[in-house]
Amino acid sequence: MTIGQHLGRPLTGHTRRLTALATATVDGRALAVTGSWDKTVRLWDLATGHADWVTSVTTTTLNGHPIAVTVGRDGTIRTWSLPDGRQYAEPLPCPAGPVRGLATAVLGTSTHLITTSGTETVSVRDLATGSELVPPLRCPVPVQAALAAPDGGLVVCFGPEIAMLSAVDGQASGLRAKASYDLSARDADRPGP
Numbered sequence: 576m577t578i579g580q581h582l583g584r585p586l587t588g589h590t591r592r593l594t595a596l597a598t599a600t601v602d603g604r605a606l607a608v609t610g611s612w613d614k615t616v617r618l619w620d621l622a623t624g625h626a627d628w629v630t631s632v633t634t635t636t637l638n639g640h641p642i643a644v645t646v647g648r649d650g651t652i653r654t655w656s657l658p659d660g661r662q663y664a665e666p667l668p669c670p671a672g673p674v675r676g677l678a679t680a681v682l683g684t685s686t687h688l689i690t691t692s693g694t695e696t697v698s699v700r701d702l703a704t705g706s707e708l709v710p711p712l713r714c715p716v717p718v719q720a721a722l723a724a725p726d727g728g729l730v731v732c733f734g735p736e737i738a739m740l741s742a743v744d745g746q747a748s749g750l751r752a753k754a755s756y757d758l759s760a761r762d763a764d765r766p767g768p
Contacts, residue, residue: 589609589611589615618660626649627647628647631674632646634657641656641658643657646674646690651669652688673693675693677690686701690721694717695715697729
């Protein structure tokens with residue numbers, strides 16, 4: 576054992592002084608359990624996570640399994656099983672540019688991942704496969720957030736505007752446009768199982 580050398584970045588989360596620490600290996604996973612003056616106990620998986628800041632998180636279901644989806648400045652999108660905290664699938668690469676926001680939509684049998692970046696683009700991918708469902712959608716200024724509307728439309732905010740996106744030519748359909756990018760129509764185009 577080497578003493579005095581950092582093996583990784585510090586784990587953060589407690590808001591007060593740590594007062595207790597234990598480690599264990601469970602099903603091959605190295606875990607740490609910490610207790611604190613903040614009256615919480617935290618369980619840490621010492622081997623998984625992002626290599627840089629986590630910039631966005633959302634929750635959804637994938638193949639009927641509840642998951643969290645995270646994106647980090649390390650250029651990866653990761654999925655985590657909510658029941659047990661383990662990484663659910665292999666990381667996906669981020670689309671070009673820093674990802675600022677994540678949203679998901681479960682439509683039919685597939686889960687769509689919507690990412691926004693510091694650029695003028697919104698990407699829509701199949702979360703299970705990572706494949707791009709349409710070419711990146713372009714907006715006139717950097718996109719700050721996006722979400723799937725209950726009717727399957729894709730709503731984005733950029734600058735001071737909110738718009739529905741259209742898949743036609745991969746362009747934003749305009750300020751408060753009535754046309755919508757209908758995510759639910761994508762499932763009809765996909766082959767069945």
